[in-house]
Amino acid sequence: MKRSNRLVILTEFFMENPRKHIQLPFFVDLCETTKSSISEDLDIIDNVFKTQGLGYLERTTGAGGGVKYIPEISLEKSSQFIEELRKELQDASRILPGGYLYMSDILGNPKLVREIGRIFASRFSKLDIDVVVTVATKGIPLAYAVASFLEVPVVIVRRDPKVTEGSSVSINYVSGSSRKIQTMVLPKRSLKEGSNVCIIDDFMKAGGTINGMISLLSEFNAHVKAIGVLAEADDEEEERIVTNYTSLIKITDLDLIHKKIEVLAGNFLEDVL
Template identity: 40%
Template sequence: MEKVKRNERIGALIKILTEAPNRIFTLSYFSEMFGAAKSTISEDIDIVRDIFKKYGLGEMETVTGAAGGVKYLPVPARDKALAFTNEMALRLCAPDRILPGGYLYMGDVLSTPGHIERMGEILAAQFYRNSPDFVLTCETMGVPVAMMCARVLNVPMIIARRNRGAGVAEGSVITINYVSASSKRLQTMTLPKRLVGSGQRALIIDDFMKGGGTAKGMIDMMKEFAVTVVGVGVVMATALPQHKLVDNYKSLLVLDEIDEARSLVKVSPAAWLTNF
């Protein structure tokens, strides 16, 4: 095998690791790929680690044990995370985004790959240590961010269906009723039985939280499957009502005020981001 130069190995390492976040790669894997000693690969990984740290590109984590190795965690630097959420907050303050009922149009933001990738990275970084087995969301607007979180965490994404029965390819389902905290309307949520196993750990991700009814519905759904919910993350939550049906959630943005009559919108980054 032709000898691979160090700069080539470094480039390949960065490409492989960043394309598979939270996946463990053994030194043997890279040693066989590049035809180099494990000690040489270890030195290469140290160089990559330093590059990521210097430029705020994420973290390299060493995993010990028989099946150990290294994995890449795309944890954004605090200043970059705050700058991004400030940019999003400013964009979402446009008066023409106001929708009836005190909601805000976010469709363009939640359909732009670059935006949802950054949102997914920031939210997922809060739950790495919680070790979720899958990401759960409820259709439809929360799906893109939930998918990006699942990619970053290297776990499956599961979608709970709202107000309709199972599709022909989904098999038997569990259906629950829940009350929307904002509209006070009774709604239904369904999830195929085959998607979730008893004893697993779920991370709930959604796009918007007003009273917390949908998130509470997903938490109740997980109880039916005997699944532990290890966290709740949303793109945006309203400042009011202050007491929601869900505690200990993480939101990237806070809708502080929305006034249709005055065409006023106030959106700000969540307070916890200043200490991220």
């Protein structure tokens, strides 16, 4: 097979299989060529990926050696994306009763969701995450986007125990905004004991929901390695109970009466400055 064809096949393969360890003989067969040609192809692809801020190819030598595509996004591209999102969200018509923000159009756009996933996955790339955990419903697409770049499964915590999932562990927690006692459930067979977990959600006020997830996950002896939320909002009535998190967007000044809103970049960018 000619180099030009090989480069298309290999690039497509890496895009569809992030973080998958591949031994070179697999590519030698796939492309009907020699090991040294594949090796040169990988150099070209690695170089372009790096130049374009798309990540890199991680190569290992020796027995069982091979190559793995680690997707990343450059800080420059992340900042640019966050800035566009910030402008988009800073629109008074998005204010909803109760001090919420209408974000369903953003969360309903697979392309934007995928970019958000890429940004979080890039930040959490070296944390040896085993599984991404979210709570139904709105965080689900974000969780899948993050997981697809980390090449790990998603586990969904539910607020209603469904009969279809077998035996489960549940906890009660106090919701920050409504002050009500709520329930969270996770089927027993859905999460291995001692997993390294990344929690993803769309929105965080005081952090009651995420704190509930942390409690539930401790029942599975999970290690919460990272917490990513798309948007955080100050809750004047309550102090934040979750502190170690990464947010892309921060809503600081939501004024229901005067229909005004201020949207800033989240701590994602602060952390690296």
